[in-house]
Amino acid sequence: MTRIAIDAMGGDYAPKAVVEGAVWAAMEYNIPIELVGKLYDIERELDRIDQEGLVVGGGIFPARKIKVNTKALDIKKTHASEVIEMGEAPGQAIRKKKNSSIVLAVKSVVEGSSDAVVAAGSTGAAMGASLFGLGRLPGIERPAIATVLPTMKGPLVLIDSGANTDCTPEMLYQFGLMGSAYAKSVLGIDNPRVAVLNIGEEAGKGDELARDTYKKFDENKDKINFIGNAEGKEIFLGNCDVIVCDGFVGNVTLKTIEGVARMFFYMVKQEFYRDPISKVIGVLVKPILKKMYAKVNYEEFGGALLLGVKGITVICHGRSSAYAIKNAVKVAYNAIEAGVNQSIASYYGEKE
């Protein structure tokens, strides 16, 4: 049976939010969980939930408290004596801290106790632990982070969202293949349209990397459904299914989107508190805006998949709430069910 290992110590609100999210996922989806972290902390949080109940709700759903008996849920607890902190150099940290929660969570997958890892701590550490623990899929030079974004038409895969800052055209091409496999297997998109993020649509646009990447994709049009360059403003039109870029640009793009969305809702709030009439309208508008916010809120998507490793690792936002963690568990579960890695492998096989 599928089990998801969760780094209970990772994230700004860990272990509280992580343990709550894990319990919530175990209840809502009936997915077996393995919580990896300091046993004392994990048990304290579980006891608290048993005594105080669990606050569920998030996104468009109002928060409410429910009674939970965590002992009746399939939650395995694994002690990890160490924690990798956000500031630590990832490579060094995963080599030194062999008993850290993230390293042991990955180890659980390697040993077959669990089937996927969910991690909200240091992205670098989660990537490093996954890469060294699980190894790379055949034909993949470097793993990349795939984030699903909403567009005007449907979901879109942005790859790489931050794993690799210095890339080659070959790497970006591989991201394109992995993104296609993801869009196909998990999102159910047939023959996904792949575009390269650039500052103009023409082949000659952009920096050296962008121009060479265009060539690389263009030469392999029989293996991938390459539709050309796409500009930042086109991301949301829904005219492509996979957007490929290096991890620096991808990360800046992703965080810019987050920033714009936040400013937008800040502005809405301000406008609706300006005067009594606006306030009345604001009350009417609130549920509609909440529904919209849910559509663009990262919590709703839970986490991003690290593609290219021999296993499933879901990387969550550092500020992940219990709701985000719960949804990240679902992302991991869906990726396992959809067989995203088999899809990457077959994508390579089929198309080559």
Next chain:
Amino acid sequence: MTRIAIDAMGGDYAPKAVVEGAVWAAMEYNIPIELVGKLYDIERELDRIDQEGLVVGGGIFPARKIKVNTKALDIKKTHASEVIEMGEAPGQAIRKKKNSSIVLAVKSVVEGSSDAVVAAGSTGAAMGASLFGLGRLPGIERPAIATVLPTMKGPLVLIDSGANTDCTPEMLYQFGLMGSAYAKSVLGIDNPRVAVLNIGEEAGKGDELARDTYKKFDENKDKINFIGNAEGKEIFLGNCDVIVCDGFVGNVTLKTIEGVARMFFYMVKQEFYRDPISKVIGVLVKPILKKMYAKVNYEEFGGALLLGVKGITVICHGRSSAYAIKNAVKVAYNAIEAGVNQSIASYYGEKE
């Protein structure tokens, strides 16, 4: 007296929108204009406006038609027999098409007939023509495009928004100095806080360029108010006044912001057309949303300044409406009045 030269043939809706915007600016701000382009086209548009009137309005203002006598306005017309098209290689085009509207508009500034150029056509051609025609300011390796963005607190200068795709730490540092001079002279921000766009806040974050750029800024902290790295999500918090990045990242960021804003208003529209009750609320909300849209709409900002050349060039969005062109003329006028280039020069002098 200050005169603004406008490339009448540049932009998706040229010459119509450009001539309308020029007439509008001449009326509203009482700024003398020089329209550079095919004389026949310019005169046809001016005649049309005289006969049919001019539609003004845009942003939060409702559109209305007003009578105009363009002959009573200070609008100089200069014939240009050639036009540089969007697809042309800029460097080659400006050398070959010496009688193109953009080259002659810049020439007008070089010869002292006008004081600034407003251009909505090919960004590369506007940059190239300005660089070769006007030359660089002392100490500046490469001109960069500075865009003003709204944040939760006040305006922010994003530099470079697309002029230079391959940059060095030295270039980015110069962008920081120019951005500071802009924020100080035009936006009136004292001792502007400068941040480098990166994927994390720590000094060691990002790609090689980002790490070396951090060092370069850090070593020159006595000359520039460097506050460290900033992530994409921080752009809108208003905690810094100038954000520095290379033109590739800047352009993707800018267009992503445009894309998110557009999707947002698309979503709002969809939500408010879902059912009769939502439609009623939608009518009430419309003016508030319009006000918000105006705050993030690129038309409101009109255009971006090309900094680092010996003159003022304002680069407009290709899709510029008459309203955007009118506002771009104001941007050019403000830059002249504020003495942004003197500020860059003195910034160099003062701080070195």
